[in-house]
Amino acid sequence: MTPKNLEDLYVHQLRDLYSAETLIIDALPRMAKKASNPQLRKSFEMHLEETKQQKERLDQIFSRMDVSPKGQTCKAMKGLIAEAEDFIDEAKKLFGSDSPSAVLDAGLIAEAQRIEHYEISAYGTVATYAETLGLHSDHQLLSATIAEEKKTDSTLNDLAKTMVNPAAVTA
Ligand code: FE
Ligand code: FE
Ligand code: FE
Numbered sequence: 001m002t003p004k005n006l007e008d009l010y011v012h013q014l015r016d017l018y019s020a021e022t023l024i025i026d027a028l029p030r031m032a033k034k035a036s037n038p039q040l041r042k043s044f045e046m047h048l049e050e051t052k053q054q055k056e057r058l059d060q061i062f063s064r065m066d067v068s069p070k071g072q073t074c075k076a077m078k079g080l081i082a083e084a085e086d087f088i089d090e091a092k093k094l095f096g097s098d099s100p101s102a103v104l105d106a107g108l109i110a111e112a113q114r115i116e117h118y119e120i121s122a123y124g125t126v127a128t129y130a131e132t133l134g135l136h137s138d139h140q141l142l143s144a145t146i147a148e149e150k151k152t153d154s155t156l157n158d159l160a161k162t163m164v165n166p167a168a169v170t171a
Helices: 006-034 038-065 075-095 102-132 136-169
Strands: none
Touching: 006 038, 006 075, 006 102, 038 102, 038 136, 075 102, 102 136
């Protein structure tokens, strides 16, 4: 479907995000399983639960508009997740299958932050559209999600700086 106006483009962008969140819900458990640092593992697990809520919020928006959330694939998120999986596979070869590794943790954080930044950008766009279109309740739902994505990004940043990266220097 070619978007003809801002509302069409809004649906188009929301479907991309719906696909992205679906892909993340699938990938986060694997990333959590690979994390050695207990706080990193916990933050992945917490964000998995938040991500399910985020998908739920998108579902609310789609059902109000009475359109299907499906029909698009976020190729960017597929690519970001493929990079994360490649990294996990390479790390397995380097460090052995289940040995705890701060380097693996640092790499997982790097991949996860790329994912959060994509989401912050894309949700920023749709929140702005919702504002322009006068969709106040959508704007509130999307803003709640943006706050969670930003919080996750900053938690990951703090973990990297204070614990994981320093531990990886001599790992
Ligand atoms: Fe999300
Ligand atoms: Fe996308
Ligand atoms: Fe996220």
